[in-house]
Amino acid sequence: MMKRLFIFLFIFSVLTLTAQNKKSYKIELKIKGVEDSVLYLANYYGDKTFLVDTTVRKGKNNYLFEGKKHLDGGIYIIVGQEKNTIFEFLISDSQHLKFDSDMKNLIEEMKVKGSNENSLFFDYLAHSNIQFKQLKSYQHQIKNLNHNNDSIAILNKKIEELNSDIVDYKEAIIEAYPKAFISHFFLAMKSPETNKSIIISKEDSILAFKNYKKHYWDYMDFNDDRLIRTPVFHNKLEYYFNAVAHPAPDSLIKEIDAFLNRLDEKSKLYEYSLWHLTLKFDQSHRMGYDAILVHFANNYYAKGKAPWLNAEVLKNILTEAKKRSNSLIGKKGPNLVMQNLDLSPISMYSIDKNYTILYFWSPKCGHCKVETPKLLEFYKQNKEKMDLEVFAVCADTNMQAMRTYIDEHKLNWINVNGPRSYTQNFHELYNVYSTPFIFVLDKNKTIIAKQIKSNQLFDFISNYEKIKQNKK
Structure with missing residues (x-):
């Protein structure tokens, strides 16, 4: 394998210069065993794939994709009529490529002309396929052994050696072709190394995670836009913001x-x-x-x-x-001054409690008919205990419907009518355009929670109190 790497190293620059002089793309396929009359050329872009070109079969097993404009670099996919992936390849050092193989042994028999990097890519895939087959064999053997069997340790050691061999194969390509796209692609797949053998205590684990996070992007070449046309960049981006x-x-x-x-x-x-x-x-x-x-x-x-x-x-x-x-968590909630059932103005800021539950609702709202009884039960049980009050804003213009619902359900908190307001439109102040909607405000009327359900209020306020006590 190394001999082939060094041979390609000498001709790599020649192939690259040749490709740069061509302003079109031409991809010829001769794949024995492909029965499709139509094939598609697609490319990755982030987590999606997009159709680039279509071709029809030209004679037995022959297909041709060509265009007058260069393809953007990245990983491309040959796709069958049933949307099945036939194989993937690189657009990098050349735009004029020939692929010749047999579906019976597609990867191992693939012959590439016009692209050093694709020759390396398929050599790597063929090598990996062999190793993966052996790895699966070892895993199958382990599965059929008693968990106390001494052979398990030996098989696990062999699996570790196979994985190391695949990594070493990629590292050899990276070392020989540091500026090639295939190397950037392989590097982007790498994760920061963590020495698990030294992780003993919780502090060790925290330090290891911090080191992992610090070096998470070390192997990503942010100057190579071709990586956007691979699945690697998106996957690493997602994992970082989901788990790191x-x-x-x-x-x-x-x-x-x-x-x-x-x-x-x-x-x-x-x-x-x-x-x-x-x-x-x-x-x-x-x-x-x-x-x-x-x-x-x-x-x-x-x-x-x-x-x-x-x-x-x-x-x-x-x-x-x-x-x-206006209504972000951490901001002071805008004041609301609205008419109550007696048509008297009531200010939300007049509430002198540790917590204000700002509840937007409507008597005609189906979800409100489910949420309101739950909030009422919470209010009855925790009004005194948690020192809180509910400021319930009815979004309906019909005062009679509001009054009837309140009387029937004995909603004995502060009730006001949203449309009958002395302050700015509540829809704009709190970005509320549907009901039910609950905000939690602290003693200073700072918003500490929003879009929360009634059955979550007890746990939220209890935990918030604990955090406040711990800060003292």
């Missing part, structure tokens, strides 16, 4: 800024990351994550850091962020 970064909104905002600062704002990696993270956290239902969209809007979109974005979409993001900005 702390999930608290403030922490995530810092992590997002630190990550995006690594990227060139003109790169496709930056474009993809900014948009993907915007959608990811905007679509999350976790409490407080609306602050992340506001941060994106104020610090990226409003500052012209997404020039590629459609003007209408940009406008929608900025408008939505403005709506959310």
Whole structure:
């Protein structure tokens, strides 16, 4: 294998220069055993794949994809009529490629012309296939042995050696071709090394995690936009923000800024990351994550850091962020002054309790008919114990319907009518356009929770009290 690596090393620069002089792409396939009359060429982009080209069979087993414009670098896929992947390959050092093989042994018999990197890629895949077959054999043997059998340790050692061999194979390619896309791709797949043998205490585990996090992106070449057209970049991005970064909104905002600062704002990696993270956290239902969209809007979109974005979409993001900005967790909730059942003005700020439960509801709302009795039960049991009050804002304009529902269900908390307001429209102040909707405010009327359910209130306030006590 190493001999072949060094032979390719000498011809690599020649192949690269040749490819650069061609402004078109031409991909010829001769795959024995493929029965499809039509094949598709697709490429990865983040976590998705997109159709690039289509071709029909030309004679027996022959197919040709060609175009007058270079393909963007990355991993491409030959796809059958049934949307089945036939094989994957690289667009990197050449745009004029020939692949010749047999479906009976597709990878091992693959012959590549015109691309050094694809020859290396298929050599690696063939080698890995052999090792994986052996690995599965060892795993099957272990499964059929008694757990006390001494052979298990021997087989596990062999499995470890096989895994090491696959890693060493990739490392040899990386060492021989440090500037090649295949090396960038293999490096991007690597994770920071953790020495599990030294993890004994909880402190060791924490230090190991911090080191893992610190070096998580070490092997990713952020200057190579071709990595966006592989599944690796998206998967690493997702894992980092799902499992490595702390999930608290403030922490995530810092992590997002630190990550995006690594990227060139003109790169496709930056474009993809900014948009993907915007959608990811905007679509999350976790409490407080609306602050992340506001941060994106104020610090990226409003500052012209997404020039590629459609003007209408940009406008929608900025408008939505403005709506959310008044009622973020950690902000003081805007005061509401509204008429009660006696048509007298009642101010939410007049409530002198440790906690205010701000409840938006409607007598016609089906979900409210489920939520209101639960909130009432919580209120009866914890009003005195937790020193709280409910400020219930009815969103319905019909005062009679509001009065009837309150009387029938004996809602003896503070009841006001939202449309009969002396302050700004409550929809805009609290970004509430559906009911039921619950906010929790502390003694200073700072918002400490939102979009919370009645059956979660007891645990939330109890835990909040414990945190307050621990800070003293």
